[in-house]
Amino acid sequence: MSPSSSEDRIRELVRDLRPVRAIPPLRAVAxxxxxxxxLIVAAGWLLGGLQPRPRTDPAWSSPSYLAxxxxxxxxxxxxxxAALASAVPGREPTLRLGMRLAAFGVVTAIAGGIAGxxxxxxxxxxxxxxxxxxxxxxxxxxxxxxSLLACGFIVYAAMxxxxxxxxxxxxxxxxxxxxxxxxxxxSDSALHQLIAxxxxxxxxxxxxxxxxxxxxxxxxxxxx
Amino acid sequence: xxxxxDVLDEREQSWRGWMVAAQSGDGEAYQRLLLELLPFARRxxxxxxxxxxxxxxxxxxxxxxxxxxxxxxxxxxxxxxWLHAVLRNAISDWxxxxxxxxxxxxxxxxxxxxxxxxxxxxxxxxAISPELEQALASIPKAQREAVELIHLExxxxxEAAVRAGVSSGALKVRxxxxxxxxxxxxxxxxx
Numbered sequence: 001m002s003p004s005s006s007e008d009r010i011r012e013l014v015r016d017l018r019p020v021r022a023i024p025p026l027r028a029v030a031x032x033x034x035x036x037x038x039l040i041v042a043a044g045w046l047l048g049g050l051q052p053r054p055r056t057d058p059a060w061s062s063p064s065y066l067a068x069x070x071x072x073x074x075x076x077x078x079x080x081x082a083a084l085a086s087a088v089p090g091r092e093p094t095l096r097l098g099m100r101l102a103a104f105g106v107v108t109a110i111a112g113g114i115a116g117x118x119x120x121x122x123x124x125x126x127x128x129x130x131x132x133x134x135x136x137x138x139x140x141x142x143x144x145x146x147s148l149l150a151c152g153f154i155v156y157a158a159m160x161x162x163x164x165x166x167x168x169x170x171x172x173x174x175x176x177x178x179x180x181x182x183x184x185x186x187s188d189s190a191l192h193q194l195i196a197x198x199x200x201x202x203x204x205x206x207x208x209x210x211x212x213x214x215x216x217x218x219x220x221x222x223x224x
Numbered sequence: 225x226x227x228x229x230d231v232l233d234e235r236e237q238s239w240r241g242w243m244v245a246a247q248s249g250d251g252e253a254y255q256r257l258l259l260e261l262l263p264f265a266r267r268x269x270x271x272x273x274x275x276x277x278x279x280x281x282x283x284x285x286x287x288x289x290x291x292x293x294x295x296x297x298x299x300x301x302x303x304x305x306w307l308h309a310v311l312r313n314a315i316s317d318w319x320x321x322x323x324x325x326x327x328x329x330x331x332x333x334x335x336x337x338x339x340x341x342x343x344x345x346x347x348x349x350x351a352i353s354p355e356l357e358q359a360l361a362s363i364p365k366a367q368r369e370a371v372e373l374i375h376l377e378x379x380x381x382x383e384a385a386v387r388a389g390v391s392s393g394a395l396k397v398r399x400x401x402x403x404x405x406x407x408x409x410x411x412x413x414x415x
């Protein structure tokens with residue numbers, strides 16, 4: 001810190017003052033992230049790549065399947081809210097609530113997957129692994145734009161911990177994608193649903209947080 | 225009780241109004257806001273940080289943070305929690321940087337780099353150029369003392385800390401800040 005006094009510092013800051021536009025409300029940004037995701041899903045559906053399970057599919061009446069879907073929804077909502085709140089001073093209550101919701105969602109989604117395993121069918125071969133990778137990459141493709149939108153907001157606001165914000169944004173965005181994949185994937189394997197759907201947000205966050213955080217740091221430096 | 229609440233409400237309204245005006249570029253409102261915030265920030269930092277020498281640095285960092293994050297305040301939300309969060313963050317950033325700094329400095333000692341131990345007859349005679357002397361004179365007294373004790377008088381960190389009447393950790397922090405300030409000043413003059 002320079003040896004000048006705080007009063008001198010204030011004079012410098014006043015000289016440096018420029019008009020700024022206040023950040024949009026968090027709910028508007030969260031809604032925009034959801035809208036982007038829905039647009040991508042709609043495009044996928046129109047192009048024929050994404051077809052939801054038929055209403056008569058027995059999965060819709062399976063509690064474990066629905067628990068996983070509900071859990072992924074909670075993870076998406078909680079993690080994206082927490083990611084946005086992490087970059088705004090004074091929004092710590094929203095951050096804490098979002099993280100609790102996301103944690104509860106993760107537990108619910110995994111519990112749903114584990115409950116599904118009770119039905120048996122624990123076999124896992126090379127084809128299953130390839131299917132898991134495909135579903136995870138679909139979840140990432142569907143949710144990445146929402147994650148990046150949240151990251152854009154984080155950089156524009158007052159980012160403090162890039163890794164933390166990036167991890168939350170990735171978890172939330174990919175959870176959205178995984179929820180869509182969960183409703184469209186034809187596989188009835190509980191193990192596949194647990195690994196490729198319920199765990200997809202965590203896997204994506206674990207793998208992609210470091211490069212995304214590096215990108216956020218770089219963008220932040222350019223902003224300053 | 226109600227009177228105190230009224231005062232707080234009034235203060236909140238004033239700060240909020242000045243911040244909104246500052247966001248649209250009103251320098252006068254911004255200056256009033258920052259000058260009004262200053263004693264509040266100093267009190268809050270003093271209540272949480274025991275190192276008196278670091279408090280003013282933290283307050284200045286907080287002022288810069290307020291400046292950089294002013295666009296994250298929204299007029300429909302209360303101002304005081306926003307301000308509290310910025311101040312808390314400035315304090316925790318300082319705490320983290322202090323931990324990082326002390327780790328680095330301890331590791332240098334472990335590496336066995338010898339500290340200067342020879343005390344020249346006139347310790348300042350051959351060590352200080354006029355530029356350095358000028359720069360030293362313009363950094364805060366506590367930082368200047370730390371730099372002089374360690375690098376000009378050649379005392380060990382422990383001896384210098386005893387002489388300055390502070391802990392070794394606090395002395396290292398002061399010295400580090402001193403070097404940084406000196407570097408900035410000398411670089412500024414060189415350009």
